[in-house]
Amino acid sequence: MRNLFAFIYRFRAFLVFLLLEALCVFLIVRYNTYQGAAFFNSASRYVGQVLEFQSGITDYFRLTDVNQTLASENAALRQELMQYRQAALIDSTATLDTTYFATTDTSQAYPYMLHASRVINNSVRRMNNYLTIAKGTADGVKPGMGVVAPNGVVGRVKTVSEHYATVTSLLHSQMLISAKIKKDGTFGTIKWLGGDYRTALLDYIPLHVKPEEGDTVVTSGFNTVFPEGITVGTISSVEQEPDKSFYTIGVQLSVDFAQLSYVYVVENTRKEERDTLEQNAGILPDEQ
Known part of the structure; x- marks a missing residue:
């Protein structure tokens, strides 16, 4: 704690200068329409860039889970497609001799x-x-x-x-x-x-x-x-x-x-x- 007080006392003039600068910027932005709009537009742009960068990093580390999810969904869709193809083959066989398979024959399930x-x-x-x-x-x-x-x-x-x-x-x-x-x-x-x-x-x-x-x-x-x-x-x-x-x-x-x-x-x-x-x-x- 003593070192902290010593640091503040040593740089007291610079810290007071920074405080006054921040107060001035706040007053200018708060009571001037043009400067306020320009500040908030710039701040929004930079904040958006930071958030976009953060989101990109998060998404990168989630790619493995996302890819696995997509692969599982593709597997289900591909299996369904293969079932339709099998059903088409059974239907084509049934047209040759309808006594072989009925269209509802569960024994022909994929x-x-x-x-x-x-x-x-x-x-x-x-x-x-x-x-x-x-x-x-x-x-x-x-x-x-x-x-x-x-x-x-x-x-x-x-x-x-x-x-x-x-x-x-x-x-x-x-x-x-x-x-x-x-x-x-x-x-x-x-x-x-x-x-x-x-x-x-x-x-x-x-x-x-x-x-x-x-x-x-x-x-x-x-x-x-x-x-x-x-x-x-x-x-x-x-x-x-x-x-x-x-x-x-x-x-x-x-x-x-x-x-x-x-x-x-x-x-x-x-x-x-x-x-x-x-x-x-x-x-x-x-x-x-």
């Missing part, structure tokens, strides 16, 4: 659910690439589940802990995905041969089919991992080699794996039932 997750680790330049996502068993994620992005197929869940999971990327030498050419339904297998992370190969398309550059390639739905019709990419090249009975087809992948931020884990509520049935029948799928 079995897939989507869980939005943030990508926290990713690789694209190895021969066997993986991702790590911030979802685990606490969120219902299990090994074997498919993973997609807003633009298409990403990969399949490999290992899971309570709050995290690793994903075998489509950019993996042993990752095979059952796919088909959208326009005619001819199915084959998507695999990545290494090198460019933007392109893959569509195998086992027979020579009597007429694939063309620009044709869309989607998932076939012939497994329990990915729903039918998820985009994989577009055909970028078609070659017919004389010593092969299938085309060599290059596919431009729809997902940019170098810029993945959020993905959706695909949960098939009927996967266990179908897998058990096929295993008991001796049907072991060699691709997903």
